[in-house]
Amino acid sequence: MRGLGLAVLALVLTVTVANAERRIALVLGNSHYQNAPVLPNPVSDAQAMSDRLEKLNFEVISGFDLTKAQTQEKIGQFAKQVRGADIALFFYAGHGLQVSGNNYLLPVDAALEDETSLDFEAVQVDFILRQMSRETSIRLVFLDACRDNPLADALAKESGGISTASSGLAEIQIENGGAGTLVAFAAGPNQVAYDGSGEHSPFTTALLAHIGQANVSITEAMNRVTSDVFKATAGRQRPWANVSLTTDVVLHKVNLNAPLIVGDSDAASIEGNSQARSNAAGAATPPGSDAGAQAALDQLRQKIPKLESDAPVLFDIPIDFGDPAIDGKSIAQLIQGKPRFSPVEGLDKSVWDNHCSGCHQWTEERLCDQAQNYVTSDISVLRLEHPLGTRFKVALGKWAKNGCK
Template sequence: MFKYVIAVLAIILTGISPALAKRVALVIGNGAYEHTVPLPNPANDAEQMASKLRGLGFDVVAGQDQSYTDMRRTVMEFAKKAYGAEIALLFYAGHGMQVGGQNLLVPIDAKIEDETSLDFETISVDFILRQMSKDVKVQMVFLDACRDNPLARTLARRMGPSRSGNVGAGLAEIKVDDAGGEGSVIAFATSPGDVALDGEGSNSPFTSALVRHIDTPNASIQTIMTRVTGDVYEETEKRQRPWVNASLIGEVILNKTETGPTTDVAALGNAATSVPQAAAPAASSAATQSTIAWEREKLVWNTVKDSKTIADYQAYLDAYPNGTFANFARNSIKRLESANQVAAVNPAVVPGATATPAPAGLPDPQAAVPGTPETEAALGWNRTARRQVQTRLNLAGHNVGRPDGAFGPKTRAGVTNWQLANGISATGYFTPAQYSLLTAQTAGQYAAYQEEVARKQKAAAASRSTTQRRTNTTTTTRRTNNNNNNGGGMNPAGAAFIGGVLGGVIGGAIGR
């Protein structure tokens, strides 16, 4: 009995052991969408997060590329396990949307044809949060679901102008009280209402940083999310800043490593809660070395992050091939190589500019560089420029319909077909080098097209001028006639009447 009391006291004084705490996680990654733009990274994101969480002692309920029915079943399994958990965690990567301030996760078979579809084809985040608040001490939510979602735009168009404002970009803010009270952490890949990047590597920038830091020994979740936010902000060139809202009454440490007995009670022989004294200096030394290594790497990165030279980024990769900023360094190298290639092929390619003679195609390295929403966004096209791109695709023989500046499914299919025809990685999105090639290929046709448009505009203007002159002439003639009829004294009927009267008067006078 005495040993039992000692063991209980040791647990109270040293905290709940990770081995005894009940930790449950729901991890879902949806990318293979059937009715909208697929996403390459969510399945990888979910797989790596599930593996990392299992290593931290979580009972993980995981699903990848799930339909509506699959997601409901997975959430139900999670809800049953999460009841009474010390920590319940949700991680979701994939398409998401907000309608009227409500956040919705999108299964891969969703069509979202109208508002009715929302109740029967999406899963509400609030619904999952309710499952995480049943006698759960700490709730953690990580949503990498703020990606650009064409289904949301389709729904907004069909809702009409009066209600389309209910469909917002990105996700809506979640108040911590909504997730179960004081012990909550809510983290978005980017700020509420903003759109996050899917990334050019095998993982999104947010998930890459989260996987990198979440198992940091003896680091609180607040510290971890501060590091995640900093990494994403730097790796996306300050285009994306994760958003975190936490309400915790103390520190929550997911990877707590003991550094030695904390009290005399714990040292009385309870093997489950005590660690040999010799372990403390070793653990402390390891933590110090880890901090020094991190600061050193960060210093090197700060030196090269704004460089315009490939060699500088490569120097960082040589020193830290698996470093914190390795993916960003590789992306920077790709971007610089692409820019160099564009300059070599066509030094002044801008939408509407006259291009140089068409090259045979892109060099092999550029043909292998896949286009992404990010590489296309870097071109900075406005609506007029997008119409020009659509016109060039039509001229190249890949019909995308009437150029309207909106890159919908038909335009994306046209881009994909053009890429396939040129032996380029077919993604439906342009890189700068690919746009340079399209511009060069269609230089002659586009110049002829512009001449024809100018000729028609001139002819239309001449026709309008002629019509206006005729209208003016007719109007002038009518006014002249009116003036002659009215200003000359009287109209013919009036003249006849007066003439008859005068004739009668004269005739009477003669007759008398």
């Protein structure tokens, strides 16, 4: 809070994730291959993704540098837990390949001496998709598995050029069911992705940056991922997604209209005691009781900023706020403009840097209801910096006192 000099105010952020929603994720990353060069990033990619998904309220089953047997064990655990989930998610980083249009993920002990080896040493992507499709509503798949793969080349040579093995992955057909499916590839069909020189691959770096952004749908997040990867690789790699979703999937929903609440217990109790006294009509109050709370309340009231003018505040008449950024504008004008500050600390600018009416659906009647709160509890204007500034809330309170005219 600007200028309050108090460390008593904090934001209680309301995240509107349904209480009953079940989110289950399987995250696998393989770097240390026994029969191929080590990949620098997949394990760190998968670990970072696992951490991110846990923060997004997923139950995460994860495994790193797994053999075929260990991979099958993790998939079996996932298959049991994911049944009936609202959102089922699978993320894989490591080697993958396609043969005759079928996609395979490679555990660290895969050798692939011939095509027969695929059934015994690799894991078919369709097999995992079947496990995550049982009574689930939404299925999200992210495959950072298009890296240049020497095992695919070796398999093609062993087959005398007959094999159609390729390091790039094939398009995955989506079956109908539930609210739909999104399958995202690090690169387009039959294309190879880059492992990158940083801590994470270009695809995972972008995915970590955008998955779970507040109030951003997963399809919009993938658009941003594609843009980031395309720029980071100078146009050499373009992620690709096959999407069949019947609803917007937002992994991190923030209610921008939620009440903003005093976070400090002392400040909250001060306001609570004040409200209790006003509600206890006719009740006798012993002299001197709540004196400390009243003194603290009065001290807070002294922090409420004053408007530049004492003139009555009307809805469509310009106001002298005493704040150059909004001076000379009316309430009606301001609620049609853009906010000055984020309503939630750390919220991505793309979410809040829009016309106020688009988020709040403000009407004169609704705004009056909000303004009445500042009359009932005048210090509530100090709870948090308003997107249009604290002085705007002060003006709303004066407007409400004037009957919201």
